[in-house]
Amino acid sequence: MIIGGTSGIGLGLARHYWRQGARVAICGRHPERIDGLELLEDGLVSVHACDIADRAAVARVVGEFADDAPGAGDAPCAPCASDAPGAGVVTPGAGLDLLIVTAGQYADAAAIARDRGQALPVLRVNVGGLDHAFSAAAEAMMARGQGHLVAVASIAGLQQDYPGGSLYSASKRAAIAICDAYRKALAPFSIAVTVVIPGYIDTARLRELNDGDASGKPFLVSEREAVERIAAAIARRDERYVFPWQLHALVRLFNRLPTFLKRVRKK
Numbered sequence: 001m002i003i004g005g006t007s008g009i010g011l012g013l014a015r016h017y018w019r020q021g022a023r024v025a026i027c028g029r030h031p032e033r034i035d036g037l038e039l040l041e042d043g044l045v046s047v048h049a050c051d052i053a054d055r056a057a058v059a060r061v062v063g064e065f066a067d068d069a070p071g072a073g074d075a076p077c078a079p080c081a082s083d084a085p086g087a088g089v090v091t092p093g094a095g096l097d098l099l100i101v102t103a104g105q106y107a108d109a110a111a112i113a114r115d116r117g118q119a120l121p122v123l124r125v126n127v128g129g130l131d132h133a134f135s136a137a138a139e140a141m142m143a144r145g146q147g148h149l150v151a152v153a154s155i156a157g158l159q160q161d162y163p164g165g166s167l168y169s170a171s172k173r174a175a176i177a178i179c180d181a182y183r184k185a186l187a188p189f190s191i192a193v194t195v196v197i198p199g200y201i202d203t204a205r206l207r208e209l210n211d212g213d214a215s216g217k218p219f220l221v222s223e224r225e226a227v228e229r230i231a232a233a234i235a236r237r238d239e240r241y242v243f244p245w246q247l248h249a250l251v252r253l254f255n256r257l258p259t260f261l262k263r264v265r266k267k
C-alpha cells in the first residue's frame, strides 16, 4: 500500500511493485489523477480516495485493504506460534506486508505569506498523517508478527537551519523521529521501519515549485533513479537511507558552519 501514490515518487514505486507482480493499493486525495494509466488494467492495482490527515479514514482504508489482501489470516503470527497468549489464533487484517508513505506537503515562507492557511497542512500531513498511517498499518501487521513500514522524509529534515523552509524541514525532522520511535516499538513484532531521506528529485511537483524547471537544484536525481534507489533500500530493509551522498555531505558541512557564515547563505 502506498499512501501518496497518485503522482511522483509514490506512483513510480507503485509501478515498480506492480511490475514485480505485487498487489498494490494506491491512496491519495485525488485518485482520478491516475485514471487511464496502464497499471490499472489487470486488476492487481486498486485505488483508494483517502486524506492521510483524517485518522479515521486512514484506519478504514488500511484495515479494509489488509483484510481483503490474499494471505490475510493465512498464517498465525510469529509471537503467537508457541505458547504465548493467543497462540494459534488466526487474525484477520494480516495481509498487508508493506506500507509506504510518500504523502507530503510543502510550504515555504513565501507561500505562507500569500496564504496563511498553508502552514498547518504541512504538519497535519507530514507529521500527523504519517502517524495515522503507521499506527493503522502496525495494527494490521502486529497481528501477524511481520511487516514493513516505510516513510519518505527529506534531507531538509537533517538541515539545522533552512531559511524560509524551516516548517517543512521541522516536519520532515519529526517524520524521521516518528520512524525511529516506531522502529524501536515494533522491533519485538518483527516489523521493520525504513525512513528514506532524499535530496532533490526531479518530479513534476518539484518542477512546479521551481517555475517549471528544477535543473538548477544541486545534485538533482531523476525520478526513475530515485524510485530504483528507494526500492533497493526497502528490499535491504535499511533503517535509514539518505541520498545522494553529495548533498548529504554538503548538509553535514553546512550544519557545522558558524552562524555568521550561515547568515551569508541566507542572503
Ligand SMILES: NC(=O)c1ccc[n+]([C@@H]2O[C@H](COP(=O)([O-])OP(=O)(O)OC[C@H]3O[C@@H](n4cnc5c(N)ncnc54)[C@H](OP(=O)(O)O)[C@@H]3O)[C@@H](O)[C@H]2O)c1
Pocket (backbone or CB within 6 Å): 003, 004, 005, 006, 007, 008, 009, 010, 027, 028, 029, 030, 031, 033, 050, 051, 052, 053, 102, 103, 104, 105, 106, 125, 129, 152, 153, 154, 155, 198, 199, 200, 201, 202, 203, 204, 205, 206
Ligand atoms: N521531489 C523532491 O525533490 C523531494 C525531495 C525530498 C523529499 N520529497 C518528499 O517525497 C514525497 C513525494 O514527493 P513528490 O515530489 O513525489 O511529490 P508529489 O508528486 O506531490 O506527491 C505527493 C503525493 O502525496 C499525496 N498527498 C498529498 N497530500 C495528501 C493527503 N493529505 N492525503 C493523502 N495523500 C496526499 C498526493 O496525492 P493527492 O493530491 O491525490 O492527495 C501525491 O500523490 C513528499 O513527501 C516529499 O516531501 C520530495
